[in-house]
Amino acid sequence: MNFRKRNRIFLQALSLAAVSVVLSSSAVFSEQAAENEIYESPNPAMAEAVREITWPYYETSREVAINSPELGRLFTDHKTAHALLTTAKTLEAVQVLKEAVEKGSLPGTAKQGHVAFGTSIDMAVVEGAALSHDTGMSGSGYALTEAVDEAGNTVKDENGSTVYEYLENGLYALHHEDNSQFTELRSNHSFNSALIVLINRERYKAAGYSDEQVDHMAILCMAHSKSTSGVRDLNSREDWLLCFDRMDSLVYAYNQDHPDAPISFERTPFEQDEDLLAAVVTESLAIRVGDVSRDSHPDAEAQSGELVHIDRSTIDDHGGSIEAEIEPMTAVIGEEGDELLHLKDRQVHAGEQNITMNRMYLGDDGVVTHEITVADGCSAPLCTQSSIGDHLGELYSARDGQFAVSIVFESFEDDEDGFFRESYEDFRMMAAQDYPNVTIHLPFDEEEES
Amino acid sequence: MIRTKEAKDASVSTFYYEDPSVNSRETAAAWIVKAASLAEMQPGYIMLRDLENRSEEGNQSCRLTGTAKAEEILEALEGKSIGRIFLIGRYKGGKAGFGVDLTAFELAVTLRNGDLALLSDIERDLA
Incomplete structure (x- = not known):
């Protein structure tokens, strides 16, 4: 079972109240784990x-x-x-x-x-x-x-x-x-x-x-x-x-x-x-x-200490614009399940909760490489790309350096017409002009090379 | 339109140009519309990129249809700190990105490395 399906079943099985209780304790654990390990x-x-x-x-x-x-x-x-x-x-x-x-x-x-x-x-x-x-x-x-x-x-x-x-x-x-x-x-x-x-x-x-x-x-x-x-x-x-x-x-x-x-x-x-x-x-x-490099996850904590719950099954992944992706999305905060109303909040949480791991290493070619792991490459692609853009912007802030960003998908089940691959290819072409000192590597590149 | 520099990575290449006639938001919008209107061009969408506030809450980036008219682009630019107009589409079947930096009015064309043979046609058609 892929991540996307597992995630949907998990979220649908729990009421919002239960989510809050269960995840409050996991947030505490997360912080303790962070502090200790x-x-x-x-x-x-x-x-x-x-x-x-x-x-x-x-x-x-x-x-x-x-x-x-x-x-x-x-x-x-x-x-x-x-x-x-x-x-x-x-x-x-x-x-x-x-x-x-x-x-x-x-x-x-x-x-x-x-x-x-x-x-x-x-x-x-x-x-x-x-x-x-x-x-x-x-x-x-x-x-x-x-x-x-x-x-x-x-x-x-x-x-x-x-x-x-x-x-x-x-x-x-x-x-x-x-x-x-x-x-x-x-x-x-x-x-x-x-x-x-x-x-x-x-x-x-x-x-x-x-x-x-x-x-x-x-x-x-x-x-x-x-x-x-x-x-x-x-x-x-x-x-x-x-x-x-x-x-x-x-x-x-x-x-x-x-x-x-x-x-x-x-x-x-x-x-x-x-x-x-x-x-x-x-x-x-x-x-x-x-x-x-915020390693995030579903139901991530907000600045208020409350958990933000995104029901990713309600995102219009094919929306074609940030607004369209998140317009039908269910997004709530806190034990009362207050709805997130503002576009920017909805966009940021939809994008960031899809980025689960970040690391930096020196690539085989000697280039400083920042690796970003995306949970589901077919979930809210434009919101996720917007969050990835924040990473590119930080590397662009050291303009005398050349950097690579490697995007990894934990799950990627594209449509037959390659809609999501196309979306990430478009993003790379736009980023080439916005962040000229950063090269983006996508998982599909290896398919082309082989 | 004079090519000034190029940047190539493993996947895509970007070519930069000077064109004295592109020196304002109006002429930049007109250049994008010209690119979108090239014969054998299938325009995808136009992005107005707020480069000043990339990660800020007040980011004003927005997206227009690839067939937007110059007046529509200018209207969308009004009052926003947009740093680049960017058009993505398919030219003769190959993916192509056209951008104008609204500060230096530098023009840019990005192609996949496998589509570089299209560049001379693009340069000819945009001249």
């Missing part, structure tokens, strides 16, 4: 100390999500299980990336205005940053203030990027987050994860980190998100300078509000030590890949 820490005592610092913030982030309107409640999980999984995937990725640089398949030297990939990886910093990277989802931090025109619309530059307001001193204007605006909270969370590291500097130092390592962790937390950090291209020196400006702005805003307990961030080492900044490039890419 998901990865072997290179620095267990330091990691434990970091978890003691950061775990309360993740608990707060759950409460914030519960209290926010639909958007926060339904947001994909960004709490402790996610932090642990991200850490495991990040540690795997950073080793692969380092090896790739050493073997010359990622550039270890950079042209003018660029930053190379580095190999002076600080594993304690990487682990600490990965464990800390989403604490900013706890809210109550700062947000970059968007410039608005006379009509009240956000100003965009010629590249479509949001334009922000500046203070007279040249720093960015920031304002306090309103936790009721979940979109703002989410958009600025990497910013505030960095802030939380800096606020807790003495606790991280007590865990064994130096001042320089605390700054290093803060910059990795900041850079794990492309938009708010400003580091759209990890190999762009200009982008990093923008990121440091934003860190300075964050420190300034916080210290204006907390003159009795000021924080600090020292940007000079990152600007002057080429090896250090190159290492940050490699480490940041590892965290971005680790972050997006």
Whole structure:
């Protein structure tokens, strides 16, 4: 029996209430398993100390999500299980990336205005940053203030990027987050994860980190998100300078509000030590890949701690558009079985719950390969491809590197006319233009080669 | 239309072009419609790709029918941060992707490696 059929029978056999009870306990198990078995820490005592610092913030982030309107409640999980999984995937990725640089398949030297990939990886910093990277989802931090025109619309530059307001001193204007605006909270969370590291500097130092390592962790937390950090291209020196400006702005805003307990961030080492900044490039890419490598499953937990149940048998797999695929889909959250109403929430959960495993390795050809396992290649193909696109986007954020993405299907029972194969072939052609430094390998390629 | 560079991987190849006459959203939409209207072209669909917010909640990517008119494309672009217009279809039986980067107004044609013989016809027909 294939996965698809098994899944349908399993879900149809249970009432929604029963699903909630059964899967609540499995979620607890999942988190325990993650904490105990998901990865072997290179620095267990330091990691434990970091978890003691950061775990309360993740608990707060759950409460914030519960209290926010639909958007926060339904947001994909960004709490402790996610932090642990991200850490495991990040540690795997950073080793692969380092090896790739050493073997010359990622550039270890950079042209003018660029930053190379580095190999002076600080594993304690990487682990600490990965464990800390989403604490900013706890809210109550700062947000970059968007410039608005006379009509009240956000100003965009010629590249479509949001334009922000500046203070007279040249720093960015920031304002306090309103936790009721979940979109703002989410958009600025990497910013505030960095802030939380800096606020807790003495606790991280007590865990064994130096001042320089605390700054290093803060910059990795900041850079794990492309938009708010400003580091759209990890190999762009200009982008990093923008990121440091934003860190300075964050420190300034916080210290204006907390003159009795000021924080600090020292940007000079990152600007002057080429090896250090190159290492940050490699480490940041590892965290971005680790972050997006969400090994999901049916009835995955949302940010509110509730389970999101998708009845995949109700998806119109042949819909031909994201909207059409999920229009008839039954999708509910929580013990009460509240329906997911918004298109984006439905799309994201339908897509992400179909991605069950991610890993990175150095291919036989020496190319850094990110493997994505899809449970059912014939279920919600466009929603699934949209989720895969997020992975491609992270690899595209290191534009001086060449990467491969290998998509694996656990189950793939195509129609006679090859509808689903065609869909993934179309996706690959579009991705070739959107993400030119990423090659996509599909299971059908081997059939053609043989 | 001058070919400027190409990128080839194990499965597909993408060819990039400059064309001074494609320099605005209007002319970009017109180029896509021209590609969709090529003789022996069966247009599939047109994607408006929000590349700025790939993974964000506010992603504004949307899909139009491959036979959309330039005015319909422009209407769909209105107020959105779309980075690329992309058309997929079949040209003389081979899968072909046509894209315009709306920032640099760079044109791109993607073909499967097995269909590269079609490129010269595409370049001739689009010239």
